[in-house]
Amino acid sequence: MTTYIEPFLGGGAVALSLLPLSPKPFLRWPGGKRKLADDVVEMLGGDVKAVSHMLLTDVNEPLMTLWRAVRDDPETLLAELCKLPLSPEGYLRVRSDSNAKTAPATTLYLNLFAFNGLQRVNSKGHNNVPCDAVRLAKLDLDAVARNVLEVSKALNTQPVCLTSADFQVSIAAASSDDFVYCDPPYIGTFTGYSGRFGLDEHVKLWQAAVAATMRGARVVISNSAAALPMYEELARNYSLDLVIKRVTARRSIAAKSSSRGDVGEVMVSPRLR
Structure with missing residues (x-):
């Protein structure tokens, strides 16, 4: 059994792209990955499209209650x-x-x-x-x-677990041949995740990703381009290779018009040497 795990579900664009019929997201979501879903799938590897189970989580309980209502x-x-x-x-x-x-x-x-x-x-x-x-x-x-x-029809085509959980708990469920995609609040853009998501939380996310990688899972993390030096340093400290993909995302949802437009982002994946 191969599982796709997404611990920062939000609007769920990547997860939905992997389901039959690939329905478009039903939520408006800042930083949503609808236009970058193919890039994420490429980073995870082609076999991700053949997953038989999904574990989709977020700490936002009202959000996850809504997702379950859509499905059920x-x-x-x-x-x-x-x-x-x-x-x-x-x-x-x-x-x-x-x-x-x-x-x-x-x-x-x-x-x-x-x-x-x-x-x-x-x-x-x-x-x-x-x-x-x-x-x-x-x-x-x-x-x-x-x-x-x-979306409801797509969610009912295979086993999909929708629950509220901390990212560390969700990633800890990953085992050999599973796929994990993490889209946390970005460095330099937003920190209001469950009260706070600062540098310490990003390091904890990296540690959870490395642990999952060592268990045989494939993990990809998205972040702002400003986060790349942090990941490069962490990879050196952990004696790991780091696969990097630079992408440009169009951001149309923001409080200030100056914050909208094309922005640089990165996707990184820790790999054992």
């Missing part, structure tokens, strides 16, 4: 989504209610209609992203429903 009961999810208001005032009410408890339909609604697809909380942990009034007025919910149903 999309009709109810979509029915609840259609009950939510399509007005700026209604968005603010839904956003306020979400601070107490987030149902799957609410999570999807806020993703669809938040300004620029942002997911941000204030110091109290409350969502404070304004709405995208144009999307509220113009988004085709029938197209959203079709997309959700296509």
